[in-house]
Amino acid sequence: MKKIDLAYIIDDDEIIIYLTDKILKKVEFCNRVEKFTDAQKALERLMFSLKTGENIPEVILFDLNMPNMDGWAFMDEFIKLPLKKKIPAFIFTSSIDPADMQKSYTYKEIKGFITKPLTNNKLDKILRLIDEEEERDKAMGES
Amino acid sequence: MGNGKLYIDELENRLTLLMINTEESFVMIDKELVIVAFNDEFKKQYLKYLNKEVLKGTSILNYVQPGREEIVRGIYQRVFNGEVMESEIEIPLPDKTVVTYHTKYKPAFNEEGAIIGAFISGKDITELKWANQQRLMFESHRTFDNDNLKALINNTHDAMWSVDVDFRLITGNEAFDNIVRFMGGEPYKNGDNILAGFPEDHLEKFKNFYKRAFSGEVFTIVEYSSEPEEVWSEISFYPISNNGKIVGTACHSRNISDRKVYEREILRVKTELEKNEYKLKESQKIAHLGSWELDMLTGVTTWSDELFDIFGTTPQQTQPSLEAYFSFIHSGDVQKVKDMIDEANASLISIPYSHRIVRPDGTIRTVYCESRFTFNDKHTPLRINGIIHDITDRKLADENIKLIKERYDVVAKATNDAIWDLDLVGNKLFWGDGFNTLFGDGLDAKIVNLELWAGLIHEDERKIVYDSLMKVIKSPDGTRWEEEYRFMKSNGTYANVLDRGFVIRNSKGKAIRVIGAMQDITVLKGHIEQLQKLLDVTNEQNKKLQNFAHIVSHNIRSHSVNINGLVEMIDDTLESEEKMKYYAMLKSSTGKLNETIENLSNIITIQNDINKVRTVLNLKIEVDKTCDAINSVISQTNTTVINQVDPGIDINVIPSYLESILLNIITNAIKYRMKDRPAIIKLYTQKTGNYILLNIEDNGMGIDMEKNGDKLFGMYKTFHSNSDARGFGLFITKNQIEAMNGKIELESEPGKGSIFKIYFNEKN
Numbered sequence: 052m053k054k055i056d057l058a059y060i061i062d063d064d065e066i067i068i069y070l071t072d073k074i075l076k077k078v079e080f081c082n083r084v085e086k087f088t089d090a091q092k093a094l095e096r097l098m099f100s101l102k103t104g105e106n107i108p109e110v111i112l113f114d115l116n117m118p119n120m121d122g123w124a125f126m127d128e129f130i131k132l133p134l135k136k137k138i139p140a141f142i143f144t145s146s147i148d149p150a151d152m153q154k155s156y157t158y159k160e161i162k163g164f165i166t167k168p169l170t171n172n173k174l175d176k177i178l179r180l181i182d183e184e185e186e187r188d189k190a191m192g193e194s
Numbered sequence: 195m196g197n198g199k200l201y202i203d204e205l206e207n208r209l210t211l212l213m214i215n216t217e218e219s220f221v222m223i224d225k226e227l228v229i230v231a232f233n234d235e236f237k238k239q240y241l242k243y244l245n246k247e248v249l250k251g252t253s254i255l256n257y258v259q260p261g262r263e264e265i266v267r268g269i270y271q272r273v274f275n276g277e278v279m280e281s282e283i284e285i286p287l288p289d290k291t292v293v294t295y296h297t298k299y300k301p302a303f304n305e306e307g308a309i310i311g312a313f314i315s316g317k318d319i320t321e322l323k324w325a326n327q328q329r330l331m332f333e334s335h336r337t338f339d340n341d342n343l344k345a346l347i348n349n350t351h352d353a354m355w356s357v358d359v360d361f362r363l364i365t366g367n368e369a370f371d372n373i374v375r376f377m378g379g380e381p382y383k384n385g386d387n388i389l390a391g392f393p394e395d396h397l398e399k400f401k402n403f404y405k406r407a408f409s410g411e412v413f414t415i416v417e418y419s420s421e422p423e424e425v426w427s428e429i430s431f432y433p434i435s436n437n438g439k440i441v442g443t444a445c446h447s448r449n450i451s452d453r454k455v456y457e458r459e460i461l462r463v464k465t466e467l468e469k470n471e472y473k474l475k476e477s478q479k480i481a482h483l484g485s486w487e488l489d490m491l492t493g494v495t496t497w498s499d500e501l502f503d504i505f506g507t508t509p510q511q512t513q514p515s516l517e518a519y520f521s522f523i524h525s526g527d528v529q530k531v532k533d534m535i536d537e538a539n540a541s542l543i544s545i546p547y548s549h550r551i552v553r554p555d556g557t558i559r560t561v562y563c564e565s566r567f568t569f570n571d572k573h574t575p576l577r578i579n580g581i582i583h584d585i586t587d588r589k590l591a592d593e594n595i596k597l598i599k600e601r602y603d604v605v606a607k608a609t610n611d612a613i614w615d616l617d618l619v620g621n622k623l624f625w626g627d628g629f630n631t632l633f634g635d636g637l638d639a640k641i642v643n644l645e646l647w648a649g650l651i652h653e654d655e656r657k658i659v660y661d662s663l664m665k666v667i668k669s670p671d672g673t674r675w676e677e678e679y680r681f682m683k684s685n686g687t688y689a690n691v692l693d694r695g696f697v698i699r700n701s702k703g704k705a706i707r708v709i710g711a712m713q714d715i716t717v718l719k720g721h722i723e724q725l726q727k728l729l730d731v732t733n734e735q736n737k738k739l740q741n742f743a744h745i746v747s748h749n750i751r752s753h754s755v756n757i758n759g760l761v762e763m764i765d766d767t768l769e770s771e772e773k774m775k776y777y778a779m780l781k782s783s784t785g786k787l788n789e790t791i792e793n794l795s796n797i798i799t800i801q802n803d804i805n806k807v808r809t810v811l812n813l814k815i816e817v818d819k820t821c822d823a824i825n826s827v828i829s830q831t832n833t834t835v836i837n838q839v840d841p842g843i844d845i846n847v848i849p850s851y852l853e854s855i856l857l858n859i860i861t862n863a864i865k866y867r868m869k870d871r872p873a874i875i876k877l878y879t880q881k882t883g884n885y886i887l888l889n890i891e892d893n894g895m896g897i898d899m900e901k902n903g904d905k906l907f908g909m910y911k912t913f914h915s916n917s918d919a920r921g922f923g924l925f926i927t928k929n930q931i932e933a934m935n936g937k938i939e940l941e942s943e944p945g946k947g948s949i950f951k952i953y954f955n956e957k958n
Contacts, residue, residue, distance in 0.1 A: 145748050
């Protein structure tokens, strides 16, 4: 399992961002975490990085229910980005609305639906899903 | 049928008339020796000689003297081969006297010349015979006087001539000469060849007749010639013998044309009679119609074959009579029938009646009887003709139809539907009772065809409905039609009707009738619409409730998750400075949780307070009050509020809700004002339908309706990057307005401003 360098967390709740950041650091999920309370800002940052060639995240966790730009609106913009390498995105929400889960399946970029709070088990699952995705991409690239 | 019977009666009358007026007895038989006709004289003589009733349809052999059957049969055999036969018999009478009876048997020809039977004429010649004997006795004492004989034979119209064995004429009388002249020849002189001048075909025939006579045979032939006119002759040959040797033959010819014509007429009538009788018989069979006749003069009753069938008997088992008829009548009906007959006999007018009969096998049938008297010119009844009709099946069918009709009537009355019957052949429309009840008195008499019916259909639907009916009628196997439409009642209002029809087709598949029922579903339709509304409301509520549940769980969970996480962190952390930070966060989270729960309970209160007491308030004054309450904010932000609400508008509202709505929207307008220009808020009203519409227009930031229109009034949706926007206010506003049966809409353009449109429902 390779170590992730950069992860984005997008959530309007500062407390949850603080707590999630703490956990990610504690289990050494990644080297760096960039935190956003506004999805619009996250999108702008990502676009800026793509332009300047800075590091882009290897995983994004994003909340659905946010003011200004919500999770879905963020996703709609995200899929338009000219990415050379796929970025696995995970919904990170306290919603248990099945309609949200259904909707998540319509975006192939969304690799999982993680309900709060974040636990070690859930982080393991995220990592496993990212690895599977890379294996698959590799296999497709070789064939 | 009736005409046929009359015609046959007429033919029979004529046949009878033809046979009356002759002293000779007269009978006609067919080739089966069955009597087909006879005259009164025949009947009388048989009654007299044999004390026996003669019946049509029975064998002639029944009426010959016992022991003579074979002889008579032989005679008929020869007659059917074309010969004329004669017989002379002595009949001993009951009073011990003896009569001599002379009978002549002649073949009967039909129009094609084929032999179809025999005519038998007879005469009592007892006296004649006696006279003859006297004459012979007398003559035997006289010398034969040639001149006298000549005078005698010339005095007759019958032709007489004699021929010797060499076919030479010995002598002929004047009548004979006349015949020869009549045939177009010259009279023969004595000694001339009698066959000279005969046409070829006749020559051979007559040569043979003479030869038969020369061989000693006495015989008679009937000869027919059509030229120069129709003549029937009866020619007899008598051999002349001298000392036991036949030397010639005496011939006697008598013109029987008159009688022949008469016979032929009988035959013609008789043939026709037979044909018609056959037809009658067949039709009687088909119609279960039997007939009977009572001859008042002879007292003889005859029944038709079918009548025997109706009574379940046969001519062999039952002898037709009034008594026999009564034996079949059901005991319960005997008196009734007796009364009817007595009445008819007294008045000579019979009234039709029906009664039950019991057949020998025990089955009970119902018959209908009708009869008619035939009178002579002195109004004496001659006979009664009657028919008896088996109406059991018809009666059953009638009863069934009656039952079905009754059922139909009851159904037609009991149902609320307008039952209709469309005759496509005559384009006539008939309505059941329900039509007037549903759509107006007397309407059935006005709407009598398809076009008039179509005229009352609402014009938006008329063509569709009419065409759909025509389509079913015209399609070769269309049977069912159903359509829902608006139909104009006689009072001018429209009823929603459900109309169903069933197409009836003839054997060729052509639609000839449509029967249907029209149902007024106005009330039903109202109920359905109401139901649909209720369903919509329920669905809406249900959706809201589900949405609510998810949001509630989301909001509460998000806080509880935080609190849990923070508590864990506090446990794990040793640094007190770090701990203090967590405590602060924990405090914030619990505060937010509390706030959330409070908000949610507010919403639940609104949902529960639908029946809260309402008060009539003046809208303009209420707007002013709200502005007063937030006066400090308005002046601090340099906002202008223009209250253009019509001062005459009072609305029936829940006061706290109205206050909350106005406050929320006005403060929102101030909160989301454009920073570069002073906020202007304009309030004005208008009436639309059942609503009072309050417009609250601002020149603020506006909202991108395309992007956010669907989540505008949702819970916890915010549209501005304003840090304290929690998207809760509009959700509460919407709920409060809807709790008062109103609605809220928004028109907005980003950067220009918004108009909140609040509809107060004045009906409720």
